[in-house]
Amino acid sequence: MxxxxxxxxxxxxxxxxxxxxxxxxxxxxxxxxxxxxxxxxxxxxxxxxxxxxxxxxxxxxxxxxxxxxxxxxxxxxxxxxxxxxSTRYIKYEDFKYVLPHTIEKAPEAKRIYEETMKTISEAAARLENECGIPREDAAMLLPLGxxxxxxxxxxxxxxxxxxxxxxxxxxxxxxxxxxxxxxxxxxxxxxxxxxxxxxxxxxxxxxxxxxxxxxxxxxxxxxxx
Ligand SMILES: Cc1cc2nc3c(=O)[nH]c(=O)nc-3n(C[C@H](O)[C@H](O)[C@H](O)COP(=O)(O)OP(=O)(O)OC[C@H]3O[C@@H](n4cnc5c(N)ncnc54)[C@H](O)[C@@H]3O)c2cc1C
CATH class of the missing domain: 3.30.1360.170 (Gyrase A; domain 2)
Structure with a gap:
């Protein structure tokens, strides 16, 4: 919280x-x-x-x-x-995010939102681990949420x-x-x-x-x- x-x-x-x-x-x-x-x-x-x-x-x-x-x-x-x-030194492949109340109350919206966050997290990790992209560049994917x-x-x-x-x-x-x-x-x-x-x-x-x-x-x- x-x-x-x-x-x-x-x-x-x-x-x-x-x-x-x-x-x-x-x-x-x-x-x-x-x-x-x-x-x-x-x-x-x-x-x-x-x-x-x-x-x-x-x-x-x-x-x-x-x-x-x-x-x-x-x-x-x-x-x-x-x-x-920092967005450079913290492990952002497992970042936490804020869940807006409107989305929390709507099951389908919640599913889309959480899935998207997971996709971002996985993509950032793959860029870094599979493609050797520096964390500071993979972090460009991170959402405002x-x-x-x-x-x-x-x-x-x-x-x-x-x-x-x-x-x-x-x-x-x-x-x-x-x-x-x-x-x-x-x-x-x-x-x-x-x-x-x-x-x-x-x-x-x-x-x-x-x-x-x-x-x-x-x-x-x-x-x-
Ligand atoms: C509903 C809403 C929508 C908004 N939408 C946007 C948006 O789309 N985009 C965006 O960028 N911002 C947006 N804002 C933010 C808003 O425009 C201001 O940036 C924010 O409120 C901070 O500015 P401030 O003047 O209130 O506070 P501060 O910058 O802390 O200033 C406080 C007071 O100090 C004085 N002051 C501060 N700086 C100076 C200075 N340089 N010269 C002289 N006096 C000064 C003024 O009297 C000012 O009122 C939004 C805010 C609200 C509430």
């Missing part, structure tokens, strides 16, 4: 940290954690979101498809960084922006599930994270008060309505 693992370098008390960083510039008492917490909260409620860029998030995303990770990489605000499982693993590092502001796009009903279902896993993992990490997730991680219609998408899911009215 796919999972999000929050690594210990992730800021444990993000609101307190934000207040501490802001306090430096205001000549405030930054030794008092309670005052830092209150100042951090004031900053984000007032919309001074630059302070969110001091909050570090490091995590492992494991078992999601290469396709959804490709979408994850489009969120470039704040210059995040990552490492991704294959599972991958990344180690990702970004800041709070980037993740909040991401939630606006990717918790939208229009976003790819696997990304929405990834966001759900991410929110749960962050909420587990500390109380301050639980507050931030509950109050700031939301689809863009919640922020705007109306739907900004051309094809609306109807969750919120369109602006012109």
């Amino acid at each position: 796919a999972k999000v693992i929050i690594i210990e370098e992730t800021t444990k008390n993000p609101i307190t940290l934000m207040g501490q960083r802001a306090g430096v510039c205001w000549g405030a008492n930054i030794e008092d954690p309670e005052k830092n917490y209150k100042r951090g909260l004031d900053c984000i409620i007032s919309g001074h979101h630059r302070v969110m860029e001091y909050v570090n998030v490091e995590m492992i995303l494991d078992g999601y498809s290469a396709r959804v990770i490709r979408e994850w990489y489009t969120h470039i605000g704040g210059a995040p960084t990552r490492l991704q499982a 294959m599972e991958t693993r990344i180690v990702d590092k970004r800041n709070l502001r980037n993740l909040i922006e991401m939630s606006h796009q990717r918790m939208c009903t229009r976003a790819f279902w696997e990304y929405r599930e990834l966001m759900r896993d991410l929110c749960a993992a962050l909420k587990d990490y500390s109380e301050e994270w639980a507050y931030l997730v509950d109050n700031y991680f939301m689809p863009k219609c919640e922020v705007a008060g109306y739907c900004t998408e051309k094809k609306s899911c109807g969750r919120k009215p369109k602006k012109e309505n």
